[in-house]
Amino acid sequence: MDFHKLLYTISEALATEDLVALKFLSLEHIPLRKQEGIRDPEALFLALEEKGMMEEDNLSFLKELLFRINRIDLLTDKLSSSREEMERELQIPGRAKVSQFRWVALYHIENITTDELKSLKFLLIKELPKCKLDNEMTLINVFIEMEKKGLLAEENLEILKTICEKIDKSLLKKIEEYELDRNAALRKVFTKLHFEIAEHKDLTAEQIRHTVHVYRNMDHHDRDCFVCCILSHGDKGIVFGTDGQETSIQELTTSFTGMNCPSLAGKPKVFFIQACQGDTFQKGVHIETDSSELDSSVEADARFQLECIPDEADFLLGMATMKDFVSYRSTTQGTWYIQSLCEHLEKSCPRGEDILSILTAVNREVSRKNDRLNQGKQMPQPSFTLRKKLIFPVN
Incomplete structure (x- = not known):
């Protein structure tokens, strides 16, 4: 046909x-x-x-x-x-195109009863216009209205969790299981690397800036490195809070320059950003491959004492994708970038590999992935001002 x-x-x-x-x-x-x-x-x-x-x-x-x-x-x-x-x-990993957010956390709970749906609408009466909560509105309609108002997003499930806790504990459990899977890989790998872990979920743009301000003013003298991972939606040079407002990535990173955060001066400041940087789909090109691998050796670091270093020294920014382009997510294994990053950190850190070598491997793996039957591609983009090799010791 x-x-x-x-x-x-x-x-x-x-x-x-x-x-x-x-x-x-x-x-x-x-x-x-x-x-x-x-x-x-x-x-x-x-x-x-x-x-x-x-x-x-x-x-x-x-x-x-x-x-x-x-x-x-x-x-x-x-x-x-x-x-x-x-x-x-x-x-099959990467094959599903309906997001895990919609399918696991939301669509599965559409089987709630008529009485439960009425209760959910009642609990939202102060948040949504009354006309959006009439008897004809299905649960999906309600979810869409919540998204329009910034009350519901992949990183903003708190209102839905609160409501589900009052209606049916089993619904709350499904959402919490989804959240646990989403963040487990990062927590696991950085715990193994001996980092102190702190999670901040479902933050508005202002709360993101406030949290960064708190860490900027902390005393980091007895710490060797600072790592910040942000998983959110984004656009060119920005990430979004759960309220739909934007926060500049540059604003976040420059909060930790030598002048703004003296106790981290001379120490690595690492940012991993999982967020789209536009809405363009990146296409692939065909190249002739060679069986030999490029020489991955790097020149040894010069060993001399610096009395003064640039204010912006010792930063590493790992972006999930390049400017203007989308990033992809597997509905079963999470985002391509974070999935690959965690796997390579866990595998390569015990071998003493430095972070730039690891991110090169992440670039290679993610760039090989295909979306939409070999049409959609993703190219992560690290940038850095590191002055030395950065190695995360495991033991």
Whole structure:
């Protein structure tokens, strides 16, 4: 069947509630402001096609969407697939395109009862307009309104957790399990590297700046290194707080210059930022490969005493992606960058490898990953003013 005729046939078979669910599951790819004008499934499919999510020779995302909304009849009859095939397919790392945030933390709890949904709406009555909480509003509609108001995001689940705790403890448990998986890898690896760990979750932009101010004013004289990991949404040169307001990455890092934080002067200040830096999808290019590896040796550090060093010395900024581009997440294993970073730190630090060698390996691994059947790529970008090799000893 002709590709667009196939999309039209499927769209005609979808109900209104199916469209609501499809739009919700596609929010990472078609933002709210663009979804507002979409009134039927065919328009959504065309928007996804424009984004490169649906093509004649690539129907994987369409299959996943139909599977997620339990339209197995269409999956089988129109796309020659099955529930069992999709269950196997979506276990492959990087294959699923519906975010873990929507699927695990939100979509799974749509099975709440009518009475529980009424209770949830009642608990939101001070946060959302009354017209957005009428009897016709489904749970997904409520979630979308919460996102519009900045009350709900991947890094902002506190209000939802509070409500679920009052309605059904099992719903709260599902969300907490999701949060635990999201942060466990970083905590595990930096605990092994003997760092003191402190987590700050669901911060607004102002709270991010306040937290940085607190650490800037701490006495770090008895510490050897400072590491800050930020997992959030972002854009060019910024990260977003849970309130949707932005914070400059440069503002965060320069808080720890030698003048602003004297007790860290001469010591490594390391920032790992997992956040998109735009909405452009990075494409791959084909190159001829050589079996030999590049020489990875580096010149030994000069051993002499510096009486004065630049104010911006000894920084390392590890960005998940380059300026203007998106970063990717596996729904089963987390973000490509943080997943690879943790794995390489855990594997390479015991061998005494320095951080730049480790980040080069991370660059190589992440750059080899493919999204959308070999079309979408990601290139992390470290930048540094380190004056010496930085090695994290394990023992």
